[in-house]
Amino acid sequence: MAFAIYEEQFRYFLKRNNLKFTKERREVIAAIAIQRNHFNAEDIHQQLKKQKSNVSLATVYRTIPLLIGSGLMTETTYGGERIIYEKIYNKPHHHHMVCINCGKIIDFTCPDVEIVQNDICQKNFFLSTEYRLEIKGYCQTCRKKMKNKKMNRTFIQEFK
Amino acid sequence: MAFAIYEEQFRYFLKRNNLKFTKERREVIAAIAIQRNHFNAEDIHQQLKKQKSNVSLATVYRTIPLLIGSGLMTETTYGGERIIYEKIYNKPHHHHMVCINCGKIIDFTCPDVEIVQNDICQKNFFLSTEYRLEIKGYCQTCRKKMKNKKMNRTFIQEFK
DNA sequence: TTGTAATTGAATATCATTCTCAATTACATT
DNA sequence: AATGTAATTGAGAATGATATTCAATTACAA
Numbered sequence: 058m059a060f061a062i063y064e065e066q067f068r069y070f071l072k073r074n075n076l077k078f079t080k081e082r083r084e085v086i087a088a089i090a091i092q093r094n095h096f097n098a099e100d101i102h103q104q105l106k107k108q109k110s111n112v113s114l115a116t117v118y119r120t121i122p123l124l125i126g127s128g129l130m131t132e133t134t135y136g137g138e139r140i141i142y143e144k145i146y147n148k149p150h151h152h153h154m155v156c157i158n159c160g161k162i163i164d165f166t167c168p169d170v171e172i173v174q175n176d177i178c179q180k181n182f183f184l185s186t187e188y189r190l191e192i193k194g195y196c197q198t199c200r201k202k203m204k205n206k207k208m209n210r211t212f213i214q215e216f217k
Numbered sequence: 218m219a220f221a222i223y224e225e226q227f228r229y230f231l232k233r234n235n236l237k238f239t240k241e242r243r244e245v246i247a248a249i250a251i252q253r254n255h256f257n258a259e260d261i262h263q264q265l266k267k268q269k270s271n272v273s274l275a276t277v278y279r280t281i282p283l284l285i286g287s288g289l290m291t292e293t294t295y296g297g298e299r300i301i302y303e304k305i306y307n308k309p310h311h312h313h314m315v316c317i318n319c320g321k322i323i324d325f326t327c328p329d330v331e332i333v334q335n336d337i338c339q340k341n342f343f344l345s346t347e348y349r350l351e352i353k354g355y356c357q358t359c360r361k362k363m364k365n366k367k368m369n370r371t372f373i374q375e376f377k
Numbered sequence: 378t379t380g381t382a383a384t385t386g387a388a389t390a391t392c393a394t395t396c397t398c399a400a401t402t403a404c405a406t407t
Numbered sequence: 408a409a410t411g412t413a414a415t416t417g418a419g420a421a422t423g424a425t426a427t428t429c430a431a432t433t434a435c436a437a
Contacts, residue, residue: 075382075383076383076384077382077383077384077433077434077435078434078435079383079384079385079433079434080433081384081385082384097424098424098425099424111386112385112386113385113386113387114386114425115385115386115387115388115425115426115427116384116385116386118424118425118426119384119385119426138423138424139423139424139425140424140425154337154338154341154343154345156343157346163341163343165337165341167333167337169329169333170330170333170350173327173329173330173333173350174350174352177314177325177327177352178314178352178354181314181323181325181356181357182356182357182360183314183316183323183352183354183355183356183357184354184355184360185314185352185353185354186317186353186354186355187352187353187354188350188351188352188353189350189351190330190333190334190348190349190350190351191348191349191350191351192334192337192338192343192345192347192348193345193346193347193348194338194343194344194345194346194347195343195344195346196341196342196343197341197342197343200342200344235413235414236414236415237402237403237404237413237414237415238403238404239402239403239414239415239416240402241415241416242415257393258393258394259393271417272416272417273416273417273418274394274417275394275395275396275416275417275418275419276415276416276417278393278394278395279395279415279416298392298393299392299393299394300393300394378437379435379436379437380435380436380437381434381435381436382433382434382435383432383433383434383435384431384432384433384434385430385431385432385433386429386430386431386432387428387429387430388427388428388429389426389427389428389429390425390426390427390428391424391425391426391427392423392424392425392426393422393423393424394421394422394423395420395421395422395423396419396420396421396422397418397419397420397421398416398417398418398419398420399416399417399418400415400416400417401414401415401416401417402413402414402415402416403412403413403414403415404411404412404413404414405410405411405412406409406410406411406412407408407409407410407411
């Protein structure tokens with residue numbers, strides 16, 4: 058499974074940065090390896106408890122930047138109450154559609170965006186490390202609810 | 218100037234939603250009208266003080282969703298400590314490059330992205346209300362600093 | 378084995394944003 | 408113009424995710 062590769066990549070990162078590979082960090086990786094598509098800090102902590110691990114939430118938060126720095130995961134969407142992460146190992150680069158009614162996140166890939174992005178960065182002498190196209194709106198399910206007026210809209214507003 | 222139009226649009230929105238046009242809300246609009254490209258809740262509050270207005274920070278926060286709902290402004294980038302807003306009146310739709318070293322935000326327009334976005338939404342039966350392409354990386358200035366190793370990098374990491 | 382800098386858990390701090398509540402106010406209706 | 412009522416306000420307190428402090432522990436290079 059992917060776990061061994063996760064650990065290898067993480068150990069390499071730690072060594073390069075003069076950081077230690079602790080029991081706690083190993084357990085956090087194991088917890089990450091098991092996560093689904095999208096998860097947050099608390100999800101990791103819950104998984105640790107399931108694993109009978111006593112790694113504290115503080116350590117989870119301390120480990121997150123290391124996991125991102127080592128290239129094992131990335132932030133997905135912000136804007137909600139919590140930051141949502143996802144693993145990136147062996148996953149093609151993709152973007153997100155977020156339903157503003159139910160919170161559902163839909164992944165999609167789009168090679169065209171990369172071309173556009175390269176072009177823009179070159180023109181602006183910008184060195185890109187990350188780019189994302191994020192679409193907000195209403196998913197298929199919630200559009201149906203809209204017709205029945207069962208949705209969470211706060212204000213009356215037109216759609217473009 | 219744009220202020221009168223701002224107010225008209227806002228009053229219309231309030232009326233449609235059975236909300237009141239108060240002295241405080243008028244003052245907040247005046248404060249918004251003066252803001253630069255990118256600003257946050259605290260910036261609005263500071264501007265109110267400059268205007269000798271006593272509108273509280275709580276009211277600023279309460280007014281923000283109304284301003285967004287009425288189409289006067291929008292969230293720009295999250296991910297930092299605070300939410301950054303920008304006015305959208307008379308401003309072409311655009312995207313952002315954010316320097317992860319100095320925090321600089323560079324606007325850019327890109328008509329191609331709209332085409333891509335429409336296509337994806339149609340395929341997924343998604344009703345888009347908003348979309349953004351966000352590029353993170355290093356701006357021209359910070360790239361030069363990188364060569365002199367004067368940058369804020371936290372971890373040693375390769376660039377793609 | 379040892380020295381030392383990194384790491385940990387627990388508790389506490391931070392700090393942007395939201396909420397509570399009693400007093401005030403806008404404004405539709407008379 | 409007066410009235411009724413629901414919306415709004417400021418002040419302060421609450422919230423809650425994330426970060427930090429500190430003393431005790433631990434990884435690991437030498």
